[in-house]
Amino acid sequence: MKVLVPVKRVVDYNVKVRVKSDGTGVDIANVKMSMNPFDEIAVEEAVRLKEKGVVTEIIAVTCGVAAAQDILRTAMAIGADRAILVETDVELQPLAVAKLLKALVDKEQPQLVILGKQAIDDDCNQTGQMLAALANLPQGTFASKVEVTGDKVAVTREVDGGLETVSLSLPAVVTTDLRLNEPRYVTLPNIMKARKKPLETIKPADLGVDVTPRIKTLTVAEPPKRGAGVKVADVAALVSKLKNEAKVI
């Protein structure tokens, strides 16, 4: 069985981004870029399914600028077999990415698509669900456990109040939550091997998809600053402040 793993190149999770002074966006020049952490979990899950013998081929795909090849190499170093870059300089919004992925699902016919539940840059949490809808597939979002049995996949989902399990007919789309697995460290020999794995580059037009953004960003601003408070001397002072000044208890 073939698995498609869409991944996104984002500002590294350790970087605190700065809003540009002209209010047009955040400054990502010279900032460390990495694979979206949830997508790394998706790649790891696909590799584990391959190690269990459930999966035969893993295709990593990303949509974006030429530099996004880096994270495809990372995905292949974790264990993806080949990669596809849908290259464009246009700002891609989730609906456009979902349409590109739908075209690739039609072409590659994977039984499973595993991707992160959310990218940590735009925090949209949309692409997996949109892809599932466009491809008319069932979805298991926010997965903390994935079990493939025959032509079904059981997905345990992290929901408000606990966990929920759904059973989906394959092919299906799964989006990953934090507790699904802990991605392995990439080793140097595997990085070397990944360099030799095939990476195909195509354009959105090759897939017949219009990626024009639908949502216009008017401004990007700093959030209201929250002044750092005071350090109180002891518990008694704290209780007194909470009771008498803040009046919250």
Added chain:
Amino acid sequence: MTALVIAEHDNAHIKGATLNTVTAAAAVGGDVHVLVAGHNAAAAAAAAAQIAGVTKVLHADSAALAEGLAENVAAQVIALASGYSHILFPATASGKNVAPRVAALLDVAQLSDVTKVISADTFERPIYAGNAIATVQSGDATKIITVRTTGFDPAAATGGSAAVESVAAAADSGKSSFVGREVTKSDRPELTAAKIIVSGGRALGSSDKFMEVLTPLADKLGAALGASRAAVDAGYAPNDWQVGQTGKIVAPQLYIAAGISGAIQHLAGMKDSKVIVAINKDPEAPIFSVAADGLETELFTAVPELVAAL
């Protein structure tokens, strides 16, 4: 211009997040209708009709809608979508699950986690874990929105008297089925609705210590319990307690962070709390940059002292 709010409910009751979503829908400026899609959900539909500001409740009832499966609920919304300029979901696990499916099927973009309505087509939403606020404008005919509940006050749960209209239920997709649910049972207030939250981090050291130290404080304050990602990953606290960028977004009156260093991803989930108290022995912990009151001390002694002093 009419907005449709997709209610979050358990077939018997309307969940609180629905009320904040109604407020956001009203801010758009037209009539507000509410969809209750469920099974044997007449009680939930009747409750929705009581929400102040709601002019009509649509009630779709079938076994296929019982467990809120995204495929079926999305199909239900699509069947009703043509009459609406805006369709709003609470940005909860279930709203986030369904809304993008609806948007994609309508071929429109989605506005996620909206915190402010500027006009009928322009909204504010946080990006980069809340480190930037984007003002975005949608040119699509239908606006699909998920509403960050902390950005809007809840509408009054009573006082309205909307008509309840039954609508034909969408068919089962046949591609997904509900297997089961493990709900954390608790007498405490729900995390996203609590007025006070006591939250613990990795410094607690173990699941036993987490409960032993923080439970008495939460009990005393009638607070909900929360946790940092590090504490959840380490198994000290259940997953649905996680507060942060990709967990729960909370804004209680009082947030007490014990042994939480305050990674940006955690701050993203709680920095809109009215008063933040940090208890941490590390003077450099980033949590002190947002805390109104910081207590730089060992939490294992400070928390019991606090319990005794309350």
